[in-house]
Amino acid sequence: MSHRSLNAELSSCRLSQNIYSSQSFRDGEVKAAANLSIPLYEVMLCAGESLFNWVSKHYPQKTKIVIVTGTGNNGGDGYVLASLLFENKFTVSVTSIDPKRSLKGDALTAQRHWSKISNQAILEASTTELSNFDLIVDAMLGTGVKGQVSEDYANIIKRINGADADVLSVDIPSGIDADTGQVLGSAVQANCTLTFVGVKSGLLTGDARQHVGQLQFMPLNIGEEFAKLVKPIGRLISFKDFMPLKQRPLNGHKGNNGRLLCIGGNKGMAGAIRLSAEAALRVGAGLVKVYCHSNSEVQVALDRAEVMVTSDNLHQWMAWADCIVFGPGLGQDSWSRETFNQVLSYLVHEQKTVVIDADGLNLLSHHLRKFQSEQLVITPHSAEAGRMLAVTPHDIEKNRFVSAKRLFEKYSGNTLLKGPGSIVHNHQGMFVCADGNPGMATAGMGDVLSGVLGGLIAQGMSSAQASIYGACLHSGAADLVAKRDGQRGMIASDLFPFLRQLVN
Template structure:
C-alpha cells in the first residue's frame, strides 16, 4: 500500500472547499445534504437495528440540516422521533431551513431545546456543532452536550462529535462522547488524534461520491496510516541474506539504577530483525541483560570513552532509554551526536537535547517525544502541545530536522513526506517502557531499511498493532512493554494465505 493510496486527511477549511467545489460541479447543496443524512441513517440502522426510537439534537447550518433529514428518514421508517432544535427553527435559512421543513413534512415534531429535555430515544443523534467550531462551547450547546453525556444512551455523531476541534482533535471545553461517528466528503485530521479517540467511537468515512483526490490543488493536511502498509514495507528476505546486511543496532542507555528501559529497547530491536544488537549500559546491568536476552551483546561502560569502538561498529544508535540526565547520560548522548551515525533519540536524551544540546539539528535522526518532552523541546507546556498536536509535531521537525514521532492517542509522524497519523493502539499502552519498545523497533528497522519516512511510519504502525494484538490476547490492563516484542515479530513475519 503506497503513500498515495492512504486515506487523505484534511482541515475543516479544506473540506469546506471540497464541499463548494462539488456543488460548483453541479451537485446541489441540498442533494449533498440528503446524501450525508442517508449515509448516517444507514450507519445508524446497521449499528442499532433493534432501535425503535431516537432523539435527534440539531444545531444550525449543514450539521443541523443533516440531523433534520435523519429525523425525517427515521419517522418514515416508523421510528418514534424526538427532534430537539438548539437553534430556533424560525431562524434557520438555506438548506438547513429546507431540511427542517422536510422533517416537519414527515410528521416530526420540532421541539426547542430546553434544559429538562429527557432524551427519550433508544439512540441519540448528535447533529449540533460541525467542523467549523473554533471557540469554547458554552450556553445552550454546552448544556446539551452535558445532557447527552449524562443520558447514558448510545450516540451517533454526525460529521464530528460536537465540541471537538476538527483540525487538532482538541476538546473545546466539553465534547460529546459518541459510540460512532460518520464523517463526510473528506476525512478530518482532528478526528484521529488528541482527545478525539476518546470521543469518536467507531469511525465511518462516507465520501458521498466525491473524489477528494481529484482536486489536486487542495493538498491534504496529512494521511491516515493503515495496517496494509506492512505487507509492502516488509518483503520476505532473500534466501542468501546474512546478519551483516541487517544492521547493527547499538542501544546507549541504562544509567546506574535505571537498567530496565535499555533492556526493553535492546531486546525489542533483536525481535524486530536487527542483524546484531549491542547494548552499552552501566556495568551493574550487564548480567541482567545476559539473562534476559543473551543474543544482545551487553557491555558495561562508565563514560563516553568506553563506547567509541562500539559506536564505530554500529550502523544505527538508539540513545535515551534509562539514560538519565546526569553526567553518564550526557556523556552517552554526546558520544552519539559526535558519531554522525543515524540516531533514534528517546526519553531523557530528548530532555538533554532540550537543555544541553540545544543547537542540534540533523536529517538522520528520529525524535520520539511524548507531549511533556515535546513541550520541553519547544519551550512550551505539555497542555499547549496537546492543544494543537499537528502544529507541535511540525514545529519540532522544523526546529530539529529529521523525523519526529509525537506519541499519544493518534500518534503523529512528521517527516520529509509530510504528516501521518497512526489510528491504532489502546489504553493498555499507558504503562512504563512502551516508548523504549518503540525506540528499539525504530532502531532495528532503520538498520535494515535505512532512516527514512517509510521506516519510521512502519515502526510506529508495528508498535501500535503489536500492542493491540497483545491486548486482544489477554486484555488491556496489565499490558507490559515486554509483551510487544513477540507480537511485533509475528506482525513483521506474516504467514502467507
C-alpha cells in the same frame, strides 16, 4: 547500507486516508459540488441517506431515537435523517438547542420538510428528557466551531454524555475542534462518528480519540471530485496499509541484517535499554549491542544471551553500528551527560542515523549544540516535546499537528510525537497512526518503540520509512495484545511475539 535492503511500502492511498483542514474542507466541498453541478442540498440529502443506512444497519432495534440539532448545516443533516427515519416507520423525535431560531438555506429546507411530513413540534433541547431515548444523534455543532462552546450547548452535551443511550455524532462530535482535536470546553462522547466528504484532522488525535468512538468515512456524491481539488495536509495510516516486507535472501547472514547499538541503562535503570534491545532483535536486527553503565551490565544481559553488553569503548561501538538508539534509561547525572557529549561529538562528524528517546531528548532539549540531521529520529511524548520547544505539555496537546511540525522544523529529521493518534512528521509529509489503544499507557512502551525503529533502520530501512512503518508496527502489535488479553495489565514486553508475527 548498500548491502542490505528493507522496504516498507504503503499500498495505494484511499479517499478515507487523506486528512484535511476544516477550512480546506469547507472551500473544497463547495467547489466540488459546483464542478459536478450538484446542488449543496443534494449533498445534504446524500449525507442524511448515509446516516439512515448506518442507523438501519447498526441500530435496527432502537425503538426511540432523538436527534439533537443545532442551527447550521450539521442540524440540516439531522433533519434529513429524521425525515428518512419517520418515513421508514422508526419512532423518532427532533429536539433543538433553539427551536424558535430561524434556520437558513439548505438547513431550513430540510427542517421544513421534516415538519411537513411528521407534523411534530420541534422539542426544546434544554427540557427534553434524553433518558427516554435509546439512541441519541448528535447533529449540533459542525466543523466551523472555534472557541469554547456556549453554556447552552455545554449543558446539552453534559446531558447527552450522562444519558444511558448510544450516541451517533454527525460529521464530528459537537465540541471538538475540527483541526486540532481539542475539546472546546465540553464535547459529546460518541460511540460512533460518521464523517463526510473528507476526513478532518481533528478527528484523529489527542482528545478527539476519546470522543469520536468508531470513525466511519462517507465520501458522499462529491468525495472523489473533492479529493481531486483539495490537497490533503497528511495521511491516516494503519499497519494493514503496508505491503508485506520482502523475504530475506536464502544466502543471508547476521551481518547482512544490521548492527544496532543501544545506549542507555544507567545504574538502576537497566530495564529500559534491555526492552529496546530485545525489541530490535524481535523485528529482525542481526546484531544488537548495549552500551550501559557498568552497574547495569548483568541486569541487561540476564536471560537474554543474544544481547551483547559493554560499558567500555563507546566510540568504537558507535563506529561499528549501522544505527544508534540513544536515551532509554539514560538518566541525567554526570555519567549521562558524559555519554551524551561523546555521542553528540561523534554524530556531529559522522553521518549515522540515531533514534533519540527519553532522557536523550531531555538532554538534547537544553544542550547548546543542537543536533540537526535528516537522519535523526526523535520520539517524544508531550512532556518531552514541551521541553524541546520550551512550552508546556498542555501547549503541545492543544495542537499536536503544529507541535509535530515545529519539532520537525527545529531538529530537521523525523519526528514521531507519541500519544493517542501518534503523529509522524518528516520530509515525506505528515502521517497519523490509526492503530493503538489505551493499554499502551504503561512503563517501557516507548523504549520498545525506540528499539523497533532502531532495528528497522539497522536492517536498511530509511529513517523516514522506519518512522512511519515502525509507529504502526508498534501500535499494531499492542492492538493484537489487547485483542488477546485485554488492555488493562498490558506490559511493554507483551508486544515482542506480536512484533515478530507482524514483520513476518
